[in-house]
Amino acid sequence: MIEPLVPETLDLAHPVVKKEYSLFTGSIEAAVDAVGTWIDQRAKGGVIFGPSQYGKSNGLSNWLQLDLQRRLRGEVPLVFWSYEPSGSAAQLHNKLRRAASDGHPQRYKRDAMSDLVEKLIMRALRSEARYALMVIDEAQAMTEREWIWMVQLHSRLELEGIQLCLVPVVSLQFNQRPYELAHTGSAHASARFMLYEHEFHGMRSADELRAVLLGYDEDSEWPVGSGTSYTAGIAPGPFASGLRLSDYAPQLWTALFENLPRGYNGPEDYPMQSVALAARNVLLRVAGSESGAGWEKCVSQAAWTEAVAMTGHKAHMALVSLYAGRRGPG
Numbered sequence: 445m446i447e448p449l450v451p452e453t454l455d456l457a458h459p460v461v462k463k464e465y466s467l468f469t470g471s472i473e474a475a476v477d478a479v480g481t482w483i484d485q486r487a488k489g490g491v492i493f494g495p496s497q498y499g500k501s502n503g504l505s506n507w508l509q510l511d512l513q514r515r516l517r518g519e520v521p522l523v524f525w526s527y528e529p530s531g532s533a534a535q536l537h538n539k540l541r542r543a544a545s546d547g548h549p550q551r552y553k554r555d556a557m558s559d560l561v562e563k564l565i566m567r568a569l570r571s572e573a574r575y576a577l578m579v580i581d582e583a584q585a586m587t588e589r590e591w592i593w594m595v596q597l598h599s600r601l602e603l604e605g606i607q608l609c610l611v612p613v614v615s616l617q618f619n620q621r622p623y624e625l626a627h628t629g630s631a632h633a634s635a636r637f638m639l640y641e642h643e644f645h646g647m648r649s650a651d652e653l654r655a656v657l658l659g660y661d662e663d664s665e666w667p668v669g670s671g672t673s674y675t676a677g678i679a680p681g682p683f684a685s686g687l688r689l690s691d692y693a694p695q696l697w698t699a700l701f702e703n704l705p706r707g708y709n710g711p712e713d714y715p716m717q718s719v720a721l722a723a724r725n726v727l728l729r730v731a732g733s734e735s736g737a738g739w740e741k742c743v744s745q746a747a748w749t750e751a752v753a754m755t756g757h758k759a760h761m762a763l764v765s766l767y768a769g770r771r772g773p774g
Contacts, residue, residue: 467659469716470652471645472503476511478642479611483516483575488598489610490640491583495764496615498646499716501526501581504613508579521567526581533557533593540578540597561600568606575607583612591633598636610637647700647714654693656716660723661688679730682739687730689723692743696722699748705762718757725751 475492482490494500505524512520525543530536537556544563553559568576580586586594594610601608647653666677676683699722700714729742729751741747 467656467664467720468507469499469503469647469656471499471647471716472507473511475500475504475642475644476508476515478640479508479577479609480512480515482611482640483512483573483577483609486573486575486607487609487640488607489612489637490642491612491614491638492642492644493614493616494644495646495715497715497717497760498644498713500613500615500644502716504579505581512577518572519570521564521570521576523564523567523576523578524581525578527583527585529585529587530590530593533596536590536593537597557597557600560597561604564601564608565604565606568601568608573607574605575609576601577609577611579611579613581613582615584614584616586612595633595636612637645713646716647697647719648712650693650697653696653719654690656719657690657693657696657723660727661690675727678727679739682730682733685739687739687743689726689743692726692748695743695745695748696752698745699752700757702749703752703757703761705758705765708761708765710761710764710767715757715760718752718755718760721755722748722751722757725754 478490478492492500492504508524509520509522512522523540523544525540528539530539534552534554534556537560538550538552541553541556541560541563542550544560544567564576564578568574598608598610647656660674661676662673664674666672666674670677673683675687675689679687696719700718701712726742726747729747730739733739733742
């Protein structure tokens with residue numbers, strides 16, 4: 445067992461890049477491009493889907509608004525809400541009011557829709573296109589009633605001349621498609637919000653891994669505000685001696701493959717969680733060895749394979765394989 449060798453506030457599984465932002469990946473870039481296209485097309489919505497633990501929630505919550513503003517060269521009125529069940533329309537609207545207020549407490553209102561609509565209108569007027577973007581994370585758990593309430597909110601805003609682009613983010617396994625949500629009772633929402641879709645992928649090549657690990661070496665900061673990368677901040681001695689996590693992308697790629705369950709039947713598409721936790725494990729070992737000269741052993745192929753094994757990667761990929769093997773092409 446690796447003892448924590450860094451302050452408890454340090455979360456190497458979600459490292460900070462350029463101050464408060466997490467590592468930017470090609471998968472996040474593709475998702476941002478998809479949402480930007482939906483906005484350009486004045487779509488009422490589109491669904492982003494993919495297996496759990498592949499980095500959808502963390503990536504979108506940290507990067508979507510920032511990167512859309514760069515792409516669109518203007519204000520992007522975004523509300524990001526992580527789904528939690530509601531027993532009434534008022535409860536749902538009050539939760540969305542809080543999300544639209546950047547998480548600040550809001551006094552409960554029985555007629556919360558009017559206040560929510562007003563908040564969304566104020567946000568939409570920040571953009572020349574008079575639209576608002578709402579992202580609902582873990583939307584696969586929404587009930588039929590909750591989808592009906594979202595359709596009603598969408599219609600209310602249309603009457604006010606505001607276009608709401610609703611983006612449900614759903615955890616579905618490979619080969620499962622968003623239209624299957626219709627079979628759970630949300631066909632009316634699918635027709636409005638899910639005509640567009642984007643599949644969120646994990647790591648699919650050693651080159652993608654290298655780009656992610658480069659974030660630890662160059663684009664991240666520890667301590668925050670120091671201008672020092674995570675790799676240099678946690679293991680300054682090895683870093684000065686030439687340690688760069690990005691040099692070991694091939695070893696990590698091999699380790700992810702070697703930790704697949706026997707008879708794996710899914711794609712070579714690995715979860716960001718496995719990558720981030722394996723990198724964390726290796727950095728902790730390197731930091732622990734800094735007083736000696738044996739840090740090279742901490743980045744050997746055997747070390748990376750063991751680090752991936754500690755993440756629960758095999759069990760997770762067994763579930764991916766099981767589901768992929770039970771379904772035909774999407």
